[in-house]
Each structure stands twice: as C-alpha cells, then as structure tokens.
Amino acid sequence: MKNAAFKLAGIALSLSLAWSASAAxxxxxxxxxxxxxxxxxxxxxxxxxxxxxxxxxxxxxxxxxxxxxxxxxxxxxxxxxxxxxxxxxxxxxxxxxxxxxxPLGIYSHKHKDLKSLPEGATIAVPNNATNLSRALFLLQSKGLIKLDSKFSDPASTLATPKDIVENPHNVKILEIESPQIPRSLDDVDLAVINGNYALEAGLTPAKDALGLESAAHNPxxxxxxxxxxxxxxxxxxxxxxxxxxxxxxxxxxxxxxxxxxxxxxxxx
Incomplete structure (x- = not known):
C-alpha cells in the first residue's frame, strides 16, 4: 500500500509540475x-x-x-x-x-548608387563570423568583390576578407560590431547592415538600401x-x-x- 501511495504521490507531483510549467x-x-x-x-x-x-x-x-x-x-x-x-x-x-x-542591405550616406563607389572605398561589415561571411557574399553578388571559388554555399561555408581573390575597386573591409554599424554611415563609404539594426536606425531596407539580399532561397x-x-x-x-x-x-x-x-x- 505504501509503495502504491508513493507512486500515486509521484504521479500527482509530476502532473502538478507539468501544469505549473504550462501555466507559467x-x-x-x-x-x-x-x-x-x-x-x-x-x-x-x-x-x-x-x-x-x-x-x-x-x-x-x-x-x-x-x-x-x-x-x-x-x-x-x-x-x-x-x-x-x-x-x-x-x-x-x-x-x-x-x-x-x-534581407541584409548595403547603405551609404555618401553615395547614391554602387556604381559611383570610389577607388579604395571603405566598407563597414559585421564582425561576427556568420554575418561577416554573409556580408561578403552580398558584396560579391553586387560585383564589388569576388571570393575564392570554394566559397559557393553561403549557408555552409564561412568566408573572411582573406578569401577575397578579386577586388577591382581596392575596397577596404572594416569589421564593426553589428549594432554599431548604422552609426558608422557618416565615416565610411558603404555599410552592410542587418535588417533589424537598419530598422532600429530609422532606415527602410526596401527603399534605402543600395543593394539587398535576395529573399529567394535565402538561408x-x-x-x-x-x-x-x-x-x-x-x-x-x-x-x-x-x-x-x-x-x-x-x-x-x-x-x-x-x-x-x-x-x-x-x-x-
């Protein structure tokens, strides 16, 4: 009887804990x-x-x-x-x-389009590994740089500035903490900004970005x-x-x- 009572008490306690978790x-x-x-x-x-x-x-x-x-x-x-x-x-x-x-976007306070980018321009990008790679893939998609051919899948391969094999504008990549990048817009030629931080800074990615990631097949x-x-x-x-x-x-x-x-x- 005691064992049965203990089992019933244990079941009741488990049910009580489960109810408490679901009610919290x-x-x-x-x-x-x-x-x-x-x-x-x-x-x-x-x-x-x-x-x-x-x-x-x-x-x-x-x-x-x-x-x-x-x-x-x-x-x-x-x-x-x-x-x-x-x-x-x-x-x-x-x-x-x-x-x-x-969609990750490219923004500027100094230039109206990517074609007017000067030689040696400075581009601010996120400094964490995944969004840094994501930014480089975006810059490549817009023809500003070219990555080593082994970096073909942005979802599974992480590129760094060392993996840039073609840099026709001799751009300089400046790595900054993602939340701080919008504040750098007056100091750099271009800035690659995550959508949430762009929105927080009062930017409208669909309207203000000079270049945006494609939403199709976006990882x-x-x-x-x-x-x-x-x-x-x-x-x-x-x-x-x-x-x-x-x-x-x-x-x-x-x-x-x-x-x-x-x-x-x-x-x-």
Missing part, C-alpha cells in the same frame, strides 16, 4: 525590432498565451540566456548563426519555427529557438503556430513593407 509565463528574448514588435502583436492576438518578452540590449547573448535557463526561448537569429553559437557554447538548441527573412531566415527539453512544451508549440500563422504574416507584410518578409505562411 513563456519568457522570450528578442531584438526590439522587428522581433519584439511581432511578439507584442501576438500577445494581442492570442492573450491566452502568456508571453513575457525580454528585449535584448547590446552585448547580451540571448543564447547564453537560453542555455542558463534565464529565458525559455529566443527569437532573433538565423540558422548559420545558431550553429556557430552551438559550437562556441558547447550547447545544442532546438529550432521551433522558421518565421521571416530580414538566413529568422527562427524561434528553445532548449531541446522544451521543444514539445505546449506553450512553445502554440507560439510557433502563432508566429507562422497567416495573421502574423499579414502583419509583417503590412508593417514592414518588404523590409521583413514572412516565409512560412501563405498570403491571406
């Missing part, structure tokens, strides 16, 4: 724009899902927050960046949803990431469903005018 707020670390804005839209659309949005500030590593259990998920990054972070942190995370693309879609043990949590599944819904896709299309592009939901 879902803590999501996100960049302010557009990620937190999208999550706040979901809070209005799905009030039954208790979201606690933690807006990221410069210097905070959202994957460390997730690994340490300080948040339940994060929404700010793409798969190549996540893979690089998993290696750096010695952790394995789980992708719960693929949501949108923020840099932004994702919802969680820990493997939470991947089947009903709250995570519900948020993933919301993020990939036609309603959220329509919000993204209307609110960002082509500067953020939904990838998972058909147009409603």
């Amino acid at each position: 707020p879902l803590r999501i670390a996100a960049d302010p724009v557009p990620h937190a804005e999208i999550l706040n839209f979901i809070k209005k659309q799905d009030p039954s899902l208790d979201l606690q949005v933690v807006e990221l500030t410069s210097g905070v590593n959202a994957n460390e927050l997730l690994a340490n259990g300080d948040v339940d998920a994060n929404y700010f990054q793409h798969v190549p960046y996540l893979k690089d972070q998993e290696k750096a942190l010695g952790k394995t995370f789980a992708v719960a949803a693929t949501v949108h693309i923020e 840099y879609a932004n994702i919802l990431v969680t820990n493997p043990q939470l991947a089947k949590d009903p709250r995570i599944k519900e948020l993933a469903k919301d993020l990939t819904s036609p309603q959220v896709a329509e919000f993204i299309r209307q609110h960002y005018n082509g500067s953020v592009i939904p990838v998972s939901a058909p147009q409603s």
Whole structure:
C-alpha cells in the first residue's frame, strides 16, 4: 500500500509540475525590432498565451540566456548563426519555427548608387563570423568583390576578407560590431547592415538600401529557438503556430513593407 501511495504521490507531483510549467509565463528574448514588435502583436492576438518578452540590449547573448535557463526561448537569429553559437557554447538548441527573412542591405550616406563607389572605398561589415561571411557574399553578388571559388554555399561555408581573390575597386573591409554599424554611415563609404539594426536606425531596407539580399532561397531566415527539453512544451508549440500563422504574416507584410518578409505562411 505504501509503495502504491508513493507512486500515486509521484504521479500527482509530476502532473502538478507539468501544469505549473504550462501555466507559467513563456519568457522570450528578442531584438526590439522587428522581433519584439511581432511578439507584442501576438500577445494581442492570442492573450491566452502568456508571453513575457525580454528585449535584448547590446552585448547580451540571448543564447547564453537560453542555455542558463534565464529565458525559455529566443527569437532573433538565423540558422548559420545558431550553429556557430552551438559550437562556441558547447550547447545544442532546438529550432521551433522558421518565421521571416530580414534581407541584409548595403547603405551609404555618401553615395547614391554602387556604381559611383570610389577607388579604395571603405566598407563597414559585421564582425561576427556568420554575418561577416554573409556580408561578403552580398558584396560579391553586387560585383564589388569576388571570393575564392570554394566559397559557393553561403549557408555552409564561412568566408573572411582573406578569401577575397578579386577586388577591382581596392575596397577596404572594416569589421564593426553589428549594432554599431548604422552609426558608422557618416565615416565610411558603404555599410552592410542587418535588417533589424537598419530598422532600429530609422532606415527602410526596401527603399534605402543600395543593394539587398535576395529573399529567394535565402538561408538566413529568422527562427524561434528553445532548449531541446522544451521543444514539445505546449506553450512553445502554440507560439510557433502563432508566429507562422497567416495573421502574423499579414502583419509583417503590412508593417514592414518588404523590409521583413514572412516565409512560412501563405498570403491571406
């Protein structure tokens, strides 16, 4: 009888813990724009899902927050960046949803088009490995540089400035922390800026960029990431469903005018 009682108590405790987890707020670390804005839209659309949005500030590593259990998920990054972070942190995370693309763009306060780029121009690019490589692939697609032919797949090969084999304008590559690049626009000829930081700086990528990544077959879609043990949590599944819904896709299309592009939901 005692053993049966202990088993029943254990089952009751497990059910209680599971209920407590599902009833607790879902803590999501996100960049302010557009990620937190999208999550706040979901809070209005799905009030039954208790979201606690933690807006990221410069210097905070959202994957460390997730690994340490300080948040339940994060929404700010793409798969190549996540893979690089998993290696750096010695952790394995789980992708719960693929949501949108923020095309990387080339901007300038000094030049109206890429054809007017002077000899020896300075180009600011992100200094983290994945977005640095992404920026170099973008510059190559616009004919400003050429990378070694072994760098054919931006999703699986990371290029650095040392891998530039043709540089017809003798451009200088200046590596800067991604959030700081918009502030460098007055000091450089061109700047390659992530979509979220461009939006935060008041730029409209679809209108202001001198060159944008193609959205077609783009490997840099932004994702919802969680820990493997939470991947089947009903709250995570519900948020993933919301993020990939036609309603959220329509919000993204209307609110960002082509500067953020939904990838998972058909147009409603």
